[in-house]
Amino acid sequence: MVQGTLDLLILKIIALEPLNGWAIGQRLKQVSGEVLQVSDGSLYPALHKLEQEGWIKAEWKLSENNRRAKFYSLTRLGRKELEKEAANWNRLSAAISRVVKLKEA
């Protein structure tokens, strides 16, 4: 997976609705059609990093199966960061795809 994109993915997913760690992992696999295999191991350090940056905040709530779980949601700073990262990503991927589409002479 491209370096740094995990942050962007997590931010985007949480932006849709507050989720707990496990659910974020599930959602990533679902949405990307299992293309993006995010290991469970790297998910939590990433979440903690984003939390320490102040981009997401955590709250203990009851999960869908009625158990206490840590739910993450986006902060205002996080929303700005998401917009910035998304714009970066769009620029980058557009540029890369332009290069890839170059016709061989």
Added chain:
Amino acid sequence: MRLKHWFYTVPLRLRSIFRRGRVEQELDEELRYHIERQIEEHVAKGMTPEEARYAALRAIGGVEQRKEECRDMRRVRLIEELMQNLRYGLRILRKSPGFTAVVALTLALGIGANTAMFSLIDALLLKNLPVRQPEELVLLSRRFSYPGIRILREYDQVTTGLVPYTPVRLGVSIAGQVEPAALGHLVSGNYFSVLGVNPILGRLIGADDDRAPGAHPVAVISHGYWRRRFGSDPAIIGKTISLAGMPFTIIGVTPPEFFGVEVGSSPDIFAPVMMAPQLMPAGGPIAEEGPLLEHIGYEIFQVFGRLKPGVTETQAVAGLEPPFRQIREALAKRYAHHFDARVPQRYLQENLAVTSFSNGLSQLRRQFSRPLQILMAVVALVLLITCANVANLLLARASGRRKEIALRLCLGAGRARLIRQMLTESLLLAFMGGALGLLFASWGRKLLLAFMASGLTPISLEARTDYRVLGFTGGVSILTAILFGLTPALRVTRVDLTPALKDIAPGLSGATFRMRLGKVLVVSQVALSLILIAGAGLFIRTLYKLNHQHTGFNPENVLAVRVEPRGSNDLHTNVAKLSQIYSALTERVSMMPGVKSVTMSNPSPFSSGRFSAISFPSRLLVNGQPSTDHDDQNPALLAQIYPRYFDTLGISLLAGRDIQLTDCSRDAPKVAVISKTLARRLYQNADPIGSRLGERGRDYEVIGVVEDVKYGTLREENASVIYCPFPNGQTGRGQMTLQVRTTGESPALISAIRAEVQRIDDTMAMNDVRPLSAFISAAIVQERLLTALMSFFGLTAMLLAAIGLYGVIAYSVSQRTHEIGIRMALGAQKRDVVGLIMRETMLLVVIGVIIGLSAALGVTRLVASLLYGLTPNDPLTISLAGLLLLTVAALAGYLPARRASRVDPMAALRHD
């Protein structure tokens, strides 16, 4: 953005540090939830619970590793380690409270002494005035008269306004009650606006308060005076205060941080310069010379100003040079016929300079900056010795912790981590020392200030424990910790693990190194303390010599007070009034109980006044013939006295008679008493009694010869004095000092005399009534201060060095018990053992003393100007200092040596 970021993250970091348990628990819970959900998921897909658990754990790849990664994300690792170190350090220190207390106290002494000295130096030398942009202020190097200031102002293009001021002692009464005299500053109308000071109550003196002489009886009082004398009365504005017998209206109060522009003597009262004729004790019209504010020679005003933007000090001097020349020429013209022919020329040769006024002016600074700088160096040395001592203690203790350290190194602790740990302990100790030191410092500072004032006017120095002092103490503490902590930490973390763990007697290499480092520390302690002891010795001998100087008078049980009746600046016009006041005063005081005799004089030895005139021997006529003495460097000085002066002060009359009351009148025949030195210079061996002495046109019949008296300092040569009866000295000034010999200690007399003076004339300005001996102590306050503190610190340093030495030798003995046992088993006697240990001790001490001696010989030169009667390398003092140190050190080494000699060979050999 940055700020908003912190808004989110700072609470998180704090939570990570202070709610660590909670945070850890949440982390655990979060991961557990993940794993359980994953298991459920797998089970739902058909795995057995066993398989499901295994798969879930594998997916996450080691729960503990993930936790550790999450912890890393908290970015408080270093802080966490620091907290851990602190907790651990505190535990270690608590485990040995005796050691901790000794080290903290030693450090407190060192750091406290440095803090006290720094806070004084800071307040006296470094701190800026608490006014608007003090760095723009400049001071003119000379004093000016008011006409002079007018000329300067006319030309001035370089400042935003020149500001004259002058200090004055004010007789105060409030609501008819006489108050203690207060220090006042007469300030010009632009004083407060140029400084940029605003009142906390009422208004300050402005241009309109300073227009016409005598027309503006208004006063501004300081915050301190307002609080002290008026209980911070908010309705003070508009009230009346009587200054020098004249009612003044209080118009404002200055803010608490403002202490005027003179560091160390803060005025209580500010009044306009235009009131100088009314308030200067010597005020009133000077009949011969014109009004005070119109007299070009009356140069009493300090002048400062604020440079216009972009103007440099050099430009300022250049800009003020033309008016300055004009003033000097006017002065030379005014004094063209001065009796001292060199005066006009001297005026023309004077130069103007401009200096920074950012930290104000200070008499105190002139007097004490050198002693304080010396003492700062002294306390820095003491701190170094303290560090060496603590380092030695830490080393000794660290060898007791070798096993613990080796174990931790084995278990994988990094050496850097261990060094950080040990430095944290050192920092803890240093900060404990620093905190205690702050306490010591505030006591020490009070003692020092009281000492510096030496019983005279209290010094009002803004020396507080402010952020600058706290910063200094913090910095010194950290530096100290590094100094004493780093070497032991580096040393003990470099252990050879195997023998350390096996608890074999300390590996030889480790022990020898520890010994060598300890020895180096002890040698430097001995050397440093020798410098201090030698310095103390020099000052003790200086002070002794000064105290045993022959002053020519007996200051015990004499009270003195200078009185300045109004109009006393013009003796010629007011001679009748002054004579009347003075005879009433001497007469009434002499009738008080406990009074032996009363007199008046000007000057009064060590206390006040100046000689009324000087005559050069080359111009003196003896019996109408020019004198044979042409030593004009030592002129004859004219004093003015009342009867019983010699008697009251205990000055021996060597020949002839004393001055009588009948001599004290303008019409009486002109007579004089001369001092022994003058008699020898002018008459050699001939008898001066009955001869006529003086300058052309005014001479005196010599009626007596008295013992020489020192007037200004104990270091001065004997003065050649001509004593004339009041009012027949060659002077226009009539201020005198009242001297009262009492039958014993009599504090009650002080207020009685004060009251009597006020009863006779309540407009009379007067200083405080003080024992004459206090003035002599005050005259040698620098030497006393240095002697007292150098002795204290020198002894402290020596004690610390002795303790250090004792520690090192005792340790060495304990390491050599085995060896000593063998020696004794082989037939060594007790005295051989003592000799063995003492040789080791004395080698260290002698090396230290030699280094210290050579350093002392170089360093003592720095205090040469403060010594008296001996050279900075005074061989006696320095060799005595060396001898003292050798003796003390030998004693410190003897104790462990004796213990070594009592070693039981059998027991020593069985050991291990």
